[in-house]
Amino acid sequence: MSNKKRIAAIGECMIELQQHHDGSLQQGFGGDTLNAAVYLCRELGPLAEVDYVTALGLDSFSDAMCQSWAEEGIGLGKVQRLPGRLPGLYCIQTDARGERRFLYWRNEAAVRDCFNTAAAGPILADLCDYDVLYFSGITLAVLGETGRKKLIDLLVEARIRRAQIVFDNNYRPRLWASVEQARAAYLQVLEHVDLALLTLEDEQALFGHDYAHGVFAAYPNIAEVVIKRGADSCLVRCGAERYEVPALPVQRVVDTTxxxxxxxxxxxxxxxxxxxxxxxxxxxxRLASRVIQHHGALIPRD
Structure with missing residues (x-):
C-alpha cells in the first residue's frame, strides 16, 4: 500500500500572456491553484501524488495545458474536457518595480461548469478520500453559487474522512458581484478549513482587518493560520503558538506573479x-524569493 499523500488542487488554469516592456507577448499557462500544484509536485516529488481538478475545452490550448501538467507530474484524472468550451485567458503587465496588473478574459471559461456536469458526481465522491484538498478564493469565485455549495459538501465529507483542507484566500474583487457576496462565500468555507494561507492585503480588502492580530482573532477555530505580508515577515499561528518569520531580501524583483x-x-x-x-x-x-526573480508564474525546473 502506498504511503504517498494524495493531494487535489481545485481551481482554474488559464492561458497566460506576459507583456514585456517592448510590447511583445510571451504565451504560457498559469492560475493560482495550478501554480501551487506545480510547485507542490516539485517540492514533494515521489512523496505525493498531486491531481488537478478543473474543466477545459477540446482545443489545442487545452491539449497543451494537459501536456505541460503531465510533464510536471500532475495527475490528469480529474480534468474534464468539455466540447465547445475554452480556457480563460489573462495578460500580465508589470511595471519597473515588478508589480503586476492583470487583464482577464474568463466569462466563458469551461471551469465554471466544473462541478455541474454528469462526470462531476464521481469526481466529487472520489475527492472525499484524498489526504489534502487545496483551493483558493479564486476557486470559490469561478465555481459559482451552485459549484460552491457542492464544494462545501465535499469539504464536510472529506474532513469526516480525515482529509486536511487547505485554503489560500486570493481575493479578486472583479470576480465577484459584490464584496458582500464574496464575504458570505468566504465565511461559509472558512468554517471547514484546517490550514488557512492568508494574504494580509486580501484580508484587509475583503474584511477590513487592519492588523494581523485582527486576522488571527477572526478565525479562532482554524488550527493553523499563516499571514503572508509580501516582502515583510510572515506570521503564523499554530494551535496556541505564534511565530514571526522574516522574508529573504531580494535585490532585483522581476515579477511578483x-x-x-x-x-x-x-x-x-x-x-x-x-x-x-x-x-x-x-x-x-525561499521559494517565493526565487520565483519573483523570473518572469511569469512558473520558473524553469532547473
Whole structure:
C-alpha cells in the first residue's frame, strides 16, 4: 500500500500572456491553484501524488495545458474536457518595480461548469478520500453559487474522512458581484478549513482587518493560520503558538506573479514532510524569493 499523500488542487488554469516592456507577448499557462500544484509536485516529488481538478475545452490550448501538467507530474484524472468550451485567458503587465496588473478574459471559461456536469458526481465522491484538498478564493469565485455549495459538501465529507483542507484566500474583487457576496462565500468555507494561507492585503480588502492580530482573532477555530505580508515577515499561528518569520531580501524583483502561490506550496509541502511551522515559513520564503526573480508564474525546473 502506498504511503504517498494524495493531494487535489481545485481551481482554474488559464492561458497566460506576459507583456514585456517592448510590447511583445510571451504565451504560457498559469492560475493560482495550478501554480501551487506545480510547485507542490516539485517540492514533494515521489512523496505525493498531486491531481488537478478543473474543466477545459477540446482545443489545442487545452491539449497543451494537459501536456505541460503531465510533464510536471500532475495527475490528469480529474480534468474534464468539455466540447465547445475554452480556457480563460489573462495578460500580465508589470511595471519597473515588478508589480503586476492583470487583464482577464474568463466569462466563458469551461471551469465554471466544473462541478455541474454528469462526470462531476464521481469526481466529487472520489475527492472525499484524498489526504489534502487545496483551493483558493479564486476557486470559490469561478465555481459559482451552485459549484460552491457542492464544494462545501465535499469539504464536510472529506474532513469526516480525515482529509486536511487547505485554503489560500486570493481575493479578486472583479470576480465577484459584490464584496458582500464574496464575504458570505468566504465565511461559509472558512468554517471547514484546517490550514488557512492568508494574504494580509486580501484580508484587509475583503474584511477590513487592519492588523494581523485582527486576522488571527477572526478565525479562532482554524488550527493553523499563516499571514503572508509580501516582502515583510510572515506570521503564523499554530494551535496556541505564534511565530514571526522574516522574508529573504531580494535585490532585483522581476515579477511578483505567483509569489504567494509558491510560498503556499512550499509551506504546505514542508508541513506534509513533517517540518515545523517555522521551517515551513522559511521554505515558503525561499521559494517565493526565487520565483519573483523570473518572469511569469512558473520558473524553469532547473
Amino acid at each position: 505567483a509569489a504567494g502561490d509558491s510560498f503556499s506550496a512550499a509551506y504546505l509541502a514542508c508541513r506534509l514532510r513533517g517540518g515545523s511551522p517555522v521551517q515551513a515559513a522559511e521554505a515558503g520564503h
